[in-house]
Amino acid sequence: MSAVDKSGFFERVYDVAAKIPEGRVTSYGAIAKYLGAAKSARMVGWAMNASKNRDDVPAHRVVNRNGILTGKSHFGGSNAMQQLLEAEGVQIHELKILNFDAIFWDPIIELNS
């Protein structure tokens, strides 16, 4: 199996986030739970912060469990995060994903099938 080569929490987060299909979104807790550390959801978000060094990690597709673009503030200061998601066909209203339940991409389900 690929990935998990670098014994690091961040590397695993990058690996999962990089597999998020276009037009789909997931939550920090979902990734953390998939990694077996649901309580480390904060760390996932923080890993996203470091993901700025990784071009393969679409942090804009990762939101909180409310479907709100919490990390938007970290996305360069503007609503670039929402713009990116809308560009992929994700309907958002005031940083809130409308059909969040419909486009939600769960790594536990998708990667486990």
Next chain:
DNA sequence: CCTCTGACCGACA
């Protein structure tokens, strides 16, 4: 080396 904080989530009162 020690301390604090951080893009969250779930439990409890």
Next chain:
DNA sequence: ATGTCGGCCAGAG
């Protein structure tokens, strides 16, 4: 239903 607290890992001062 609303507010508060703990927890997890890693990096910066």
